[in-house]
Amino acid sequence: MEDRNGDYERLEENSRCVVNGDAVPPNPTNGKRWKRFVKWILLSTLLGILVLVVLKWIGPLFMSKVMVPFIRWEMETFSLRSLTILIFASMVIFPIVLLPSTPSMWLAGMTFGYGIGFLLVMAGVAVGVTLPYFIGSLFRNQINNGYLENYPQQTSILRLAGQGNWFHQFQAIALIRVSPFPYPIFNYAVVATDVDYCPYLLGSLVGIVPDVLFALYSGMLIRSLADVSQDPADPPALQMILKVAGFCLAVAATVLIGIYTKRRLDQLREGEIME
Numbered sequence: 001m002e003d004r005n006g007d008y009e010r011l012e013e014n015s016r017c018v019v020n021g022d023a024v025p026p027n028p029t030n031g032k033r034w035k036r037f038v039k040w041i042l043l044s045t046l047l048g049i050l051v052l053v054v055l056k057w058i059g060p061l062f063m064s065k066v067m068v069p070f071i072r073w074e075m076e077t078f079s080l081r082s083l084t085i086l087i088f089a090s091m092v093i094f095p096i097v098l099l100p101s102t103p104s105m106w107l108a109g110m111t112f113g114y115g116i117g118f119l120l121v122m123a124g125v126a127v128g129v130t131l132p133y134f135i136g137s138l139f140r141n142q143i144n145n146g147y148l149e150n151y152p153q154q155t156s157i158l159r160l161a162g163q164g165n166w167f168h169q170f171q172a173i174a175l176i177r178v179s180p181f182p183y184p185i186f187n188y189a190v191v192a193t194d195v196d197y198c199p200y201l202l203g204s205l206v207g208i209v210p211d212v213l214f215a216l217y218s219g220m221l222i223r224s225l226a227d228v229s230q231d232p233a234d235p236p237a238l239q240m241i242l243k244v245a246g247f248c249l250a251v252a253a254t255v256l257i258g259i260y261t262k263r264r265l266d267q268l269r270e271g272e273i274m275e
Contacts, residue, residue, distance in 0.1 A: 067226040071110065083111050084120060091124025095132055098184040101125075102215050109219020117216050122205065125212070129204045132187035133197065143192045158186075162193030169199035170206075177207025178261040210257055 078086065090104040104124070108117035136143060158176075162169070173195065176186060190200060 071226055088124045092127045095128040095184050095187050105215030106219035109216035110223040121212050129187050136188035136191040140191055158193050162195050166199050169195050170203045173200055173203025174207035175261050175264050177204055
């Protein structure tokens, strides 16, 4: 291209283009979009292959070698009354010793289903979150000096729970329970934030409901898959498809609830900073 002085200027084809006499660099957005699109296709393909492998080989092998023997051992060893006591005791003891209670919820779903299983788990949760609250109150200074000072990001979330009136404390506790904050640690650390017991208990019971329902459904699905693996000759295909679809919907709902909870906690933090 000839410039005003009669000299020639060589433009790289891919480096810039001329619009109204001005050199404009190319827009790299299209290339990034294609790369992102290809990346999502590859990830979706790999995920689909992984799901197919799990459903075709790993899942049936796990059911026949692990879950079916476990369910048989459970039915032959424990009565319903013994299982009720075992599940309730584990829901109480596990939070005290900082162990997750999800396996106990699975067992409740496999054994009792939604109705009785939900009542049993919630009763255990009520006691399981109460004992660490009062035990932690005996070591409040150690919690302040040890945990809260070493983990400032988690501390900022905990501080939200101890501010405001009764309803604010209840709301903050419920949101923190739904969020991915470590459940057993929260039971002890919350005493350092001046949260009253009643909003702590009610917020904990409300906030943990999605996790309980998801865990119970998972246990029921595991039991159904184990029953099908024992008698694969005539499996109820439609029923199993509906249960698996329901499980996928439960996973999606849990993810959406987690996203909403994170946004609400961020809004509460921003309000705290502005005040």
